[in-house]
Amino acid sequence: MRLRHLSVPAAVTALLASPVQAQAAQSGHTYHVAPRGNDHAYGTQASPLRTIGACLDRVRPGDTCLIHQGTYREQLTPPSGTEGAPVTIAAYGDGPVTVDGTDKVTGWKDAGGGLVAADTDLPPDPDFNAVFLDNARAAEGRWPNSGADPLNATWAEADTTSTDQHIDDTDLPDANWTGATVHLWAGSNPWAQQTGTVTADSPGKLDFKGGNYRCPPLCMGNQTYRNYYLVGTKAALDEPGEWFYDKAAHRLYLVPPRGGIAGHTVTAKHRLWGVDLRDSSYVTVRGLNLWGTSLRTGPSSKGVVVDRLHATYISEFSTLPMPPDSDLAIEPFEGHIVASRILDSGVQILGTGNTLKNSEISQSAGDGVLVRGTGNTVTNNYIHDVGWMGSYTPGIEINGNGHTVTHNTIRRTGRAAIDTAWQLNGTEFHDNRIAYNDISEAMRTSRDGSPLYVCCSLNGTGTSIDHNTAHDADGQNGYYIDNYSGHFRLHHNVAWNTGSRGVYFNGHTGPSIANEDHNSSYGVGINVVSSAIGGATDASGSYLSNIIGPRPVTATQTGDPLPIVRSNLISEKPGYRDAVNGELWLAPGSPAIDAGEVVDGITTDTLGTAPDQGAYEYGAPIWSTGCDLPGCRQGVRHGNWTATASDGTDASATVDGDINTRWTGAAPQAAGQSLTVDLGESKTFDRLSLDAGRDTRGQPYGFTVSVSRDGTHWGEPLARVSGRSFTQDAVVPGQTTARYVRITLTASGPTPWVVNDIRLYGDGPDAASTLQAEQATSGRGVERGTAATGVLGSGDWVAFRKANISGKHLTVRLDPACARACSFQLRLDAPDGPVAAVVPVTGTGDWQEQSVPLKREVTGAHDLYLVAKGTGRVAALDWLTIRP
Incomplete structure (x- = not known):
């Protein structure tokens, strides 16, 4: 008999339930800021200030700046609060509050050749210029032309006669390319990209200087990969919206939209850090939008909380220089070009004990988020469309010790979704927790890597990488602990469609000591090994157990004690619920049930006679990964296509x-x-x-x-x-x-x-997929944990925003707690909206699935509310689906 699972709940965050100003109240003075205000006013709601900077000039510890709807083109440099009395900057709640890092460019004149130009001073370092046309990113002039999405890049391909600092290409247009930036993705195994400067050109030929010319695996020449493109020159301007900045003349050139520049708005980046907390501690930033700029804390920052940030186009750059020696934690060598731009891009959470939560970060040539220092937290964030320049800038870069990175959704990244760079971090990586993250669509502009990548020579003592899902990525592995790293403990991770392997500990002709992988589940789209320690001269103390996968689990048998590989299930049909859709939890009759072994600290919630193999314990609620914000659920369920x-x-x-x-x-x-x-x-x-x-x-x-x-x-x-x-x-x-x-x-x-x-x-979850209750975008009166909710009482509800529906039957997995006359009502678009179905709830007992027909077939996008009805306690909820 299997024991009943009891979930450990945590308080729900009802993101859509209350305006920001209701949560900003604290001891101290409150100032109001609005576009209609005056910086000499009192700062009351009736007589607000005009700029946020004027408010920050007045605040003291415990004070609050409430910002009303509007766009603020300024840089915020808040003073510090104290641990018990932080300074708060918060959106009031009457509409979007945008801190805009761009300024308008005016004075456009005809420049000949189909171009217009404006004399303007852009930031001192032209590598970080960014231009926007009608509130959309404008591309720097480039050959060959590419589409609007920088993660769908168009590349030229050099001829095989090219050499390490020379390009032959018969398709190259005859133009003046000298001085242009050449962006290279080349070599026998191009695990990073690089840039150089064109020094000379002739028809079909370029000479350049720079880049990483170590051959192989990274170089131009007669290699497997010979990809490149050119930017940073007036010669590349041939498509509407493309721009070039002549830094010597302080002149911005633009190919105008068809019909001319009249009626269009052009802005250019002027402020890299719209919210600069580099010298601030104990500051709370809540509910702000950032456009064309970013936010950073500093190495000495403490107690900063960034909540509900919406940051778009945070970082832009056109070159990949070698990191300065002063940034490196180990001796420099040319391979460290992979760490280019990690420390000067992204939203940056540096220092000690700072938090980024409930935020959406998108559109960055480099990092999405950099977390660096000690004891910082990055949780419940949606990070996407970042890292398109092709260095090791990921969705989240983790440097330092004691960080917590949990419940984030990271998708569409140039290389890794989560990464650490030992060149900048040093060899220690202690006591970090990376858990409950959903990482997908990684490796869009690279080939040798993975959604979660750790490199190199790191000591991961005390670090836990657990309860993550990695899928649908173009790299080689789901989780990749590369090049001599040791003491990493992985468990309860899931991967599918990640290429060669689920997880790979790569000794690479060196040690791979005391690495572990337990109770992980690997599915379709893995064709070499499910979990492996390979190439290790010493794999002492390593341990791989309770793993389910379609391919073998292997470890190089070197070391003392030798690696342990046991209690694993290798099968193409292990009894997963729906492998193609990543539902790798066990169905009744699976051979993995009660087939695992006890592992201290890992198999802690055993049901039945023994632990199960794999990441999900049969009979328990299904834990979930990723954030619960709008946009976090987008995959369309794969059916009988x-x-x-x-x-x-x-x-x-x-x-x-x-x-x-x-x-x-x-x-x-x-x-x-x-x-x-x-x-x-x-x-x-x-x-x-x-x-x-x-x-x-x-x-x-x-x-x-x-x-x-x-x-x-x-x-x-x-x-x-x-x-x-x-x-x-x-x-x-x-x-x-x-x-x-x-x-x-x-x-x-x-x-x-x-x-x-x-x-x-799709925009919103597919209701035919499993909608897990703890990932509802809002709720009332309910507690939830990492798997399922607590018990809902009568009138409590959970809701899923903009779910895409095409079905006739509702299935709910629940744990009843009602003696009689209880139910779950499925309502559309509001807690008191039309009732689409009623699921009876009776008795008490173990988790069970109940299916009922809908009153009518429902199609389209709807907000779904599952509302508990009864006289008291009704049931805990695990998941629901709506299918034909």
């Missing part, structure tokens, strides 16, 4: 949910070739990802995406994509609902096109 190729070849590999299987067209790419996908049922989505694998051959040169509801009538294309990368995204304006999707090539290429996997994403 089928694909048809226009050339008649078998295209099933494109929709089998496995990134390691591949479809290849029958002939070289040509406009009009197509793939048509039948989703089996209507799905709502706003983005399609076409994964062409890690081999650059066969990536499409351009395509469109069209949809149909019946497979016969097709409208105009909803999205057009150019550029070639491992994964290319087609973004659909708004959202569309359709059963059939067609991908049609628009350009020719020298080789047949290839597709490894097609994925769909």
Whole structure:
């Protein structure tokens, strides 16, 4: 008999429930700031100040600045509060409060050649310039041209006659390229990118200086990868919106939109740090938006809390220089170029005991977040579209000891989602907790790495990497502890569609000591080993157990004591609930149930006669990963999809949910070739990802995406994509609902096109997927933990924002606590909205699933409220789904 699981709850954060000003009250004086104000006013709500800076000039410990709706083009440098009386800067709650790091550029004049120009002073370091046209990122002039998404880059390919500081390319336009920045992604194994400066040019040829010319694995020349592009020169201006800044003349050139510059707004970055807390401690920043700028604390900062920040276009740069020797923690050598820009990009949480939470961070050439120092916390954040310049700048960079990085969703990163750089951190990495993070769509501009990457020679004593999910990434592994690192304990992690391995401890002809992986689950899209210690000269004290995976679990048998590898289940069919959709918890009858061994500190919540193998204990609530903010849930559930190729070849590999299987067209790419996908049922989505694998051959040169509801009538294309990368995204304006999707090539290429996997994403969770209760975007009167809620009482509810629905049946997993006459009501769009279904709840007992038909089929996007009804305690909730 299996024992009943009791969840340990934590208080819900109802993000949408209350205005910010209600939470800003504290002892001390409160000042108001509004665009209608005056900096000589009293600062009351009736007579507010005009600038936030004027408020910060007045505040003392315990005081508050409440900021009313508006845009504030200023840099905030708050004074310190004290531990018991912080200084607070908070949005009032009457609308968005934006700290804008840009200023308007005016005085545009015709500059000839189809260009306009304005005389303006941009920041002293032109490497960090950023320009925006009509509130959208404008691309620096570049050849070859690329699309608007910097993570869908278009590259030129040098000829094989190129050498380490020379490029031959017969496709290179004849222009003056001298002085341009050349961006290189080249070599036999290009695990990082680099930049140099063009020193001379002639037709079809470039000489350049800089970059990392260590050959191999990183260099230009007759290598497997010979990719590059050019920026930073007037010669590259040929597309509307492209810009070039002549730093000597202090002149900004722009290719105007079609129809001219009149009526358009151009802004340029002037403030790198819109909120500069480098010399501040005990400050709370809540509810602010940042645009074209970022926030930082400093090495001496303490007790800073950043809550509900919404930061967009935080960092932009065009070069990847070697880090200064003063930034390095170990002796410099040229391989340290990988750490370029880690310390001067992203939202930066430095110092001791500081917190970043409940925030959305997006659009950065470098880091999403840098956490550095001791004892900082980064939790419940949504971090995406960062690191596109291709160095080791990740979603979250962790340097130092004692940090807590939990419950973050990180997706669409140039390289890793979570990373540490030993060049900057040093060899210690003690007592860090990295847990309950969802990391996906990583490695968009690199090939040798993983969503979670640790390197190198680090001592991870006391560090726990646990309860994370890694998936749908273009690297080699899900979790990668690289090059001589030891004493890392991994457990209860999950990975699928991560390439060769689930986790890899790489000794790389050196030691890999005392590394552990326990109770982890690995699924489809892993084709070499599930968990491995490889290449180690000494793997003493390592231990791999209770792992489920489709491929072997292995360890180099060196050391004293020898590594332990036991109690693992190697099976293509281990009894997962739904492997293709990443639901790697156990179904009834799985051979992993009660088949594990006891591991001290790991198998602490055993149900039944013995621990289970894998990451989820059968019969317990299903723990979840990632944040609970809007946008954190976007994957569209994979059903019985089928694909048809226009050339008649078998295209099933494109929709089998496995990134390691591949479809290849029958002939070289040509406009009009197509793939048509039948989703089996209507799905709502706003983005399609076409994964062409890690081999650059066969990536499409351009395509469109069209949809149909019946497979016969097709409208105009909803999205057009150019550029070639491992994964290319087609973004659909708004959202569309359709059963059939067609991908049609628009350009020719020298080789047949290839597709490894097609994925769909939507704005809001797919209700056909498992909606886990502890990830509800709001709730009332309910407690929850890392798995499931506490018991809901009558009138309590949890809600999921903008869930995409197409179904007739509701299934709920619950733990009843009601003697009689209780239920869960599924209501649409409000706690008192229309009732779509009623689930009876009776008795008390173990976790159970109950299914009921909906009163009518529901389609479209709705806010879902599951409301408890009864006379007292009703039930705890684990998850729900709505399916046909």
